[in-house]
Each structure stands twice: as C-alpha cells, then as structure tokens.
Amino acid sequence: MLIDRLAFTGLRNLGMLDFTPSSGINLIVGRNGSGKTSLLEGLHILGMGRSFRTRQLKHAIAHDAEEMTLFARLAGEPPLPIGVRRARALAELEMRMGGERVSRLAQLIEALPLQLVNPDAFRLLEGPPAGRREFLDWGVFHVKHGFYDAWRRAKRALKHRNALLRHGRMDANSLAAWEQELALWGERVDNLRREWMASFVPVFEETLARLIELPELRLRYSRGWDKQRSLQEVLEQGRSADQQMGFTQNGPQRADLRIRLGRRPAVEVLSRGQQKLVVSALKLAQGRLLELTTGRSCLYLVDDLPAELDAEHRRVFCRLLESMRCQAFITSVEHDALVGPWQSHTPLAMFHVKQASSGAGQLVPQAQIDFTTE
Ligand SMILES: Nc1ncnc2c1ncn2[C@@H]1O[C@H](COP(=O)(O)OP(=O)(O)O)[C@@H](O)[C@H]1O
Ligand SMILES: [Mg+2]
Structure with missing residues (x-):
C-alpha cells in the first residue's frame, strides 16, 4: 500500500491540495495553525472513515465550503483510486474505490491500513477499553481472514439479545437463538484475537526493547468473559x-488489552514520557506484524514528532520506521527536529504548509532532500 497522489478539497483550512507524496518518509513542516494536523486528519478519514479530532465529520469541512472530498491514489498495477466525500447537508460519508461506490467502511480500512501516533496517543493506555479493543481489532482484521465476518455476526446477535433483554416480555425462544448465535461467533472472534495476540506479543516486546528498557512490562489479552466457562454458559x-x-x-x-508492569497497571507506574514510548512500540509493532504476516505495509501518521519523543527516542523511533520501509507523514513546527533523526541515506521528502494570502493553507513542495551515503 502506497499513496502516490493525494488530492483534498474543502478540508478545514487546507484549500485545494493536490500533490505527489514520496513513497517513504514525508516530512511536513509549517507554523502553528498552518494545517499540518488537518492534512493527517484527511488521511485518517480516508483510511478509517472517521477523524481523530472530532466525532462529527462536518466540523472538518472548511467553513466556507459545502463539502469536502478526499482522494488518494494507491500505487499498483492497476492503481486503485479511493475517495470519500462528506457534504454538509448529508449525514453520510460517501465512499468510492476504483470508481465504484462502496457501502462498507471495512473495504476502505482494508485498502489503507494506517496507524496514528499523536499527542493523544497515550490515552490508549489510560483511556477506556474501547480504544484498546479497536487497536486489537485493527490488527486482527488486517491479519486474520474471516475476522470481520465473525465480528459482524457476533455484533448483530448481541444487538438482538440486548433488545430482547430490554423488552418487557421476553421471548425465550428468540433469546436462546440469539444467544447461540452470539456464543458461536463470539468464540470465533475470541479465537482469532487470541491467535493474533500470540504473534503480536513477541513483535511488540522486541519493538519495545528497542525503544525503552521495561523488561517487566506485560501485555495480556482479556477476552471479556470468564476464562473457565464457555460463552454459551456465561450467557x-x-x-x-x-x-x-x-x-x-x-x-x-468487553475484551481488553491489559498492560501491566509487574502487578500494577502500567499507567499507574509509568511517566507520561514512558507511556508514549509504550504506545509508540504498540503502534510500530502493528505495522511490523502486518508486514511480516501479509507482506503489506502500513501507513504511519505521526503528528508533532518532537512533542511525542525526545531527541534520543526520536532517533530510535525513526530508525525503526526506516527499517520497516513504510510510507509515513510526519509533522512538526521545527524543521531540524524532523530532519535530524534519520540515517543519512534515507530519502526524505520535505513539504512546507504555508498560509496563503487568502487564508487557505497551501502545501508547497519545498525540497526533495535526498542524502546519499558517503
Ligand atoms: N472547519 C474549518 N474550516 C476552516 N478552517 C478551520 C476549520 N477548522 C479549523 N480550522 C483552522 O484550520 C487551521 C489549521 O489547523 P491545524 O491543522 O490544527 O494546524 P497545525 O496542525 O498546522 O497547527 C487552524 O488555524 C484552524 O483555526
Ligand atoms: Mg497540529
């Protein structure tokens, strides 16, 4: 997966934007408020169907526009154009791939696997389980065939069971039928998650060890119901x-990922900086495992790199990204902090987001920095 063209219109302050990113590391510099995060937001909406800044996508539409359209071309033979459009007047997100309308968000997510590292990322550790479950399921979805279908069926059965539970007079036969369905697909979801965890944990531990020394840190999967009993029984x-x-x-x-240091939850023990490193390791490990198991690479969106990591950890983080040979968009207000951490032979594409006089942000390819090894 590699984006070889990006075209956005009507996204926040970005104005009309159409450019060719590099297949490797894309560095985005610009002053505060110039539109760097918005650029990453656009990519995130394209690959995940939602923003990381707002629950309501309409807030991402430029104040003076009626709609936003986000388009990316994925390199390949043939290339695959993907796009989303959100009109202010309509609540739905229109999605297209290869010129056809698509109805399932899962198709978009599958086409553009991406991971975001931003200043909110540490919430993965301290926030509610839903965020960790989403992180877990992203991995299982991309790596395990049949996961999406199993999860969809389990969810549907759960919805029906919940509706029946709330109903005054419960229809025992229907309830039993939905319980059976939920038990069947819920166990399947659990098996796939568990299998995925077995391959994820060693990759994560190895990645973490390169970023920070925390040998006591343990990542464990909790499936959401009693370990000793079947889901059918529990229901x-x-x-x-x-x-x-x-x-x-x-x-x-109710599944969750438990991250502990010794016997205590990691968030209670680790400093904010250490938490960021753990989260960075989790996110890098996702891409590494994806690549290992499917040969596909993951797109990385890193917002405000220097705010995330100090110089030494920036260097390790960037070296890991380099070794993964994935496409990345990395932002900062500071030019030097962005350029510093890479090996000298890594080609870096540098873009500068500038406020145009009209007030709309413009992305000006500033220079193609291409260091060669000595
Ligand atoms: N819906 C919108 N329409 C137009 N401009 C917006 C909208 N939402 C936010 N902005 C403006 O877009 C600018 C870009 O913000 P942002 O992408 O966060 O910049 P950066 O990450 O470079 O600091 C901000 O100045 C903000 O006021
Ligand atoms: Mg920003």
Whole structure:
C-alpha cells in the first residue's frame, strides 16, 4: 500500500491540495495553525472513515465550503483510486474505490491500513477499553481472514439479545437463538484475537526493547468473559442479571488489552514520557506484524514528532520506521527536529504548509532532500 497522489478539497483550512507524496518518509513542516494536523486528519478519514479530532465529520469541512472530498491514489498495477466525500447537508460519508461506490467502511480500512501516533496517543493506555479493543481489532482484521465476518455476526446477535433483554416480555425462544448465535461467533472472534495476540506479543516486546528498557512490562489479552466457562454458559447463567442491567455484561464486546508492569497497571507506574514510548512500540509493532504476516505495509501518521519523543527516542523511533520501509507523514513546527533523526541515506521528502494570502493553507513542495551515503 502506497499513496502516490493525494488530492483534498474543502478540508478545514487546507484549500485545494493536490500533490505527489514520496513513497517513504514525508516530512511536513509549517507554523502553528498552518494545517499540518488537518492534512493527517484527511488521511485518517480516508483510511478509517472517521477523524481523530472530532466525532462529527462536518466540523472538518472548511467553513466556507459545502463539502469536502478526499482522494488518494494507491500505487499498483492497476492503481486503485479511493475517495470519500462528506457534504454538509448529508449525514453520510460517501465512499468510492476504483470508481465504484462502496457501502462498507471495512473495504476502505482494508485498502489503507494506517496507524496514528499523536499527542493523544497515550490515552490508549489510560483511556477506556474501547480504544484498546479497536487497536486489537485493527490488527486482527488486517491479519486474520474471516475476522470481520465473525465480528459482524457476533455484533448483530448481541444487538438482538440486548433488545430482547430490554423488552418487557421476553421471548425465550428468540433469546436462546440469539444467544447461540452470539456464543458461536463470539468464540470465533475470541479465537482469532487470541491467535493474533500470540504473534503480536513477541513483535511488540522486541519493538519495545528497542525503544525503552521495561523488561517487566506485560501485555495480556482479556477476552471479556470468564476464562473457565464457555460463552454459551456465561450467557445462559447471566440472563437474569443481564436483564436487570438491560444489556449483556459479558462477551467479546468487553475484551481488553491489559498492560501491566509487574502487578500494577502500567499507567499507574509509568511517566507520561514512558507511556508514549509504550504506545509508540504498540503502534510500530502493528505495522511490523502486518508486514511480516501479509507482506503489506502500513501507513504511519505521526503528528508533532518532537512533542511525542525526545531527541534520543526520536532517533530510535525513526530508525525503526526506516527499517520497516513504510510510507509515513510526519509533522512538526521545527524543521531540524524532523530532519535530524534519520540515517543519512534515507530519502526524505520535505513539504512546507504555508498560509496563503487568502487564508487557505497551501502545501508547497519545498525540497526533495535526498542524502546519499558517503
Ligand atoms: N472547519 C474549518 N474550516 C476552516 N478552517 C478551520 C476549520 N477548522 C479549523 N480550522 C483552522 O484550520 C487551521 C489549521 O489547523 P491545524 O491543522 O490544527 O494546524 P497545525 O496542525 O498546522 O497547527 C487552524 O488555524 C484552524 O483555526
Ligand atoms: Mg497540529
């Protein structure tokens, strides 16, 4: 996966933007408020169907525009154009791939695997389980065939079970049928997650060891229900308690990743800086495992690199990214902090986001820096 052309219109302050990124490291510099994060946001919307800054995509539409369109061409034989459009007047995100409308977000996500490292990233550790579950499922989805289908079926069964639980008079037959369905697909989801974890953990530990010495840190998967019992059993036995709560309290929808240092949750022990390194290792490990198992590379979006990591860790982080040979977009206000950490032979494409006189941000390819080894 490699983007060889990007064209955005109507995205925040970015104005019309159409450029050819490099297949490797793209460095984006610009003053505060120039539109660097918006550029990454556009890529994130393209690959994930949602922004990392706002829940409501309409807020990302430029104030003076009626819609935004985000387009990327993925290199290949033939190349694959992908695009999304969000009109202010319509609530839906229109998605296209290869000239055709697509209805499932999963198709977009599959086409453009990406990971984001930004100043909010440490929330992966301290935030609610949903974020960690999403991180986990991103990996399983890209690597394990059949995961999406199993998860969709489990979710559907869960929705029906929850609706029945809330219903005054419960139809016992329907409930049993949906429980069976949820148990079947929920166990499948759990198996795939578990298999994925078994390959992820060693990659993560190896990546972490290169960034920071924390030999006691353990990453563990918790499946969301009792280890000793089948999901079917848990659902049957939990019926009346679930009915009182009005929702299903145990199941794959409650899965989590537990990150501990010795016996304590890592967030309680680690400094903010250490947390950022752990999160960086998690995110880099996702891309490394994707590459190892599928041969596909992951797109990296790194917002405000110097805010994330100090000079020494920036260097290690960038060396890891280099070794992965993936495409990356990395922003900063500081030119030197962006250029410094790379090996001298790594080609760097530098772009400068400038405020145009009209107020719209413009992306001006500033220079193609191409160091050669001595
Ligand atoms: N919907 C919008 N329409 C137009 N401009 C916007 C919109 N939302 C935010 N902005 C402006 O876009 C600018 C770019 O912000 P941002 O991408 O965060 O810049 P940077 O990351 O370079 O500091 C900010 O000046 C902000 O005020
Ligand atoms: Mg920013």
